[in-house]
Amino acid sequence: MTVVTPWGESDSLRKRRLPPGPGRPREEVTANQRERLFGAMVASVSRRGYRATTVGDLVEISGVSSRTFYDLFPDKEACFLATLEALIQAAIAYAAQRAGEPVDDPAPGGVTLPDEEGAAESWEDSAGQGLRAFAEMIVAQPAAARLALVEAYTAGPEALVPLEQAMAGFERLTGQVLEQSPERAEMPPEMVMALMGAQQEIARSLLREGRERELPGLTDELWDLLLSYRPPPQPLRLAGRPPRVQPETPEPHDHAERALQALAEVVAETGYLGATVDAVLKRAQMSATTFYANFAGKDDAMLAAVDSACSQIMAATMPAFRRAPDWPHGIRGAFGVMFNFLASRPALANLAMVEVYAAGLEAMQRRLEALQPLQELIAAGYELAPQTPRITAEGIVGGVYTLAYRRLREGGAGAGALPALAPICTYITLSPFVGPDEACQIANWDGRGRA
Numbered sequence: 001m002t003v004v005t006p007w008g009e010s011d012s013l014r015k016r017r018l019p020p021g022p023g024r025p026r027e028e029v030t031a032n033q034r035e036r037l038f039g040a041m042v043a044s045v046s047r048r049g050y051r052a053t054t055v056g057d058l059v060e061i062s063g064v065s066s067r068t069f070y071d072l073f074p075d076k077e078a079c080f081l082a083t084l085e086a087l088i089q090a091a092i093a094y095a096a097q098r099a100g101e102p103v104d105d106p107a108p109g110g111v112t113l114p115d116e117e118g119a120a121e122s123w124e125d126s127a128g129q130g131l132r133a134f135a136e137m138i139v140a141q142p143a144a145a146r147l148a149l150v151e152a153y154t155a156g157p158e159a160l161v162p163l164e165q166a167m168a169g170f171e172r173l174t175g176q177v178l179e180q181s182p183e184r185a186e187m188p189p190e191m192v193m194a195l196m197g198a199q200q201e202i203a204r205s206l207l208r209e210g211r212e213r214e215l216p217g218l219t220d221e222l223w224d225l226l227l228s229y230r231p232p233p234q235p236l237r238l239a240g241r242p243p244r245v246q247p248e249t250p251e252p253h254d255h256a257e258r259a260l261q262a263l264a265e266v267v268a269e270t271g272y273l274g275a276t277v278d279a280v281l282k283r284a285q286m287s288a289t290t291f292y293a294n295f296a297g298k299d300d301a302m303l304a305a306v307d308s309a310c311s312q313i314m315a316a317t318m319p320a321f322r323r324a325p326d327w328p329h330g331i332r333g334a335f336g337v338m339f340n341f342l343a344s345r346p347a348l349a350n351l352a353m354v355e356v357y358a359a360g361l362e363a364m365q366r367r368l369e370a371l372q373p374l375q376e377l378i379a380a381g382y383e384l385a386p387q388t389p390r391i392t393a394e395g396i397v398g399g400v401y402t403l404a405y406r407r408l409r410e411g412g413a414g415a416g417a418l419p420a421l422a423p424i425c426t427y428i429t430l431s432p433f434v435g436p437d438e439a440c441q442i443a444n445w446d447g448r449g450r451a
Helices: 026-048 055-062 066-072 076-098 123-140 142-149 157-178 189-209 212-228 255-270 277-284 288-294 298-322 327-344 346-358 361-370 372-383 392-409 421-434 436-443
Strands: none
Touching: 026 055, 026 066, 026 076, 026 142, 055 066, 055 076, 076 123, 076 142, 076 157, 123 142, 123 157, 123 189, 123 212, 142 189, 157 189, 189 212, 189 361, 189 392, 189 421, 212 392, 212 421, 255 277, 255 288, 255 298, 255 346, 277 288, 277 298, 298 327, 298 346, 298 361, 298 372, 327 346, 327 372, 327 392, 327 421, 327 436, 346 361, 346 392, 361 372, 372 392, 372 421, 392 421, 421 436
């Protein structure tokens, strides 16, 4: 199967080898070899996933010898990181170019970029084109997009550093453009972060289903949604004390839940990639026979753990929503309880909001299905404002995931860090449906009484 990569189609990478001859600069030969390996990495990861890709696969697809590979890279991980960084540099250059920012190298690393459209005429067009550029690159290079948006999380913590730095750069670029609008000059950075995260989450879903061509249109809706926001008219604050961390020890009579809880604890300490079945067995004080009677292996247990964790999240959240006097206060109550619950169970929060990405697309899909009731709660707001863009509910949920992920990655599982997200998530959710004034007032509600 031929895979389109930014360095050419996978079947043509061998043909890109420079013909031998004296006088050819060594730098040119090295650049050619690296680019063919980059293309091979994109192609192999698209076909097999990162974990199943081998150096032999890369050598076979690229036509670069094994000896040359190890002259260029110490191992598969180093080649993957170099490929990812080349993709990120190209993405930033293209987005900045579309947004009207000066670019030193319009196509770094030999990457082939989509054709550039016309220059922006206003600040709205400038920021919107920068955001749309992200969608266009995904449509043009879906295999490369899967590598960056999905497989990078399965390649270990080092791969997350350039990825998160790139997203922070995109967020700063969008924020700087929004500063040109007096009405949006004080926009909280979390709102821009949530929008960028929403686009990523939607992109992952579309890539999983092979529907990435829908992303530019949905990105336009997301941009319109962001433009509809205004900064909160008053500072958002968190009332009340942060929750205490609760014991996460499972009931000993349930073997499956005991194994899942042990998995969550081990993953919190080592990360999903570093977790082993042996470590889970030791933590759960369980025999291998009992474990494998319930699960096919670590990946199967992780899917069940994601399902269990998300079920617990929704079991804690739904009663708070239902006992509220109306939908807006129900949203505030739901977010308050959800983030308090996650803060009280840091291992569960880490598994559901962070390590789920390291487990791959199937685990992400399991979380999407298990937390679908949260999106349905938000979608009920369409009854108040039917004209709100249809992408709003899905986008807000993606933004909430991103804010939780970022807070946990920064080391803020408890001590009020996660609960402090409840007001901003409430404001982001309610503002398109009830307006900024009412959204701000309800976001600052302490959740006590009947509002």
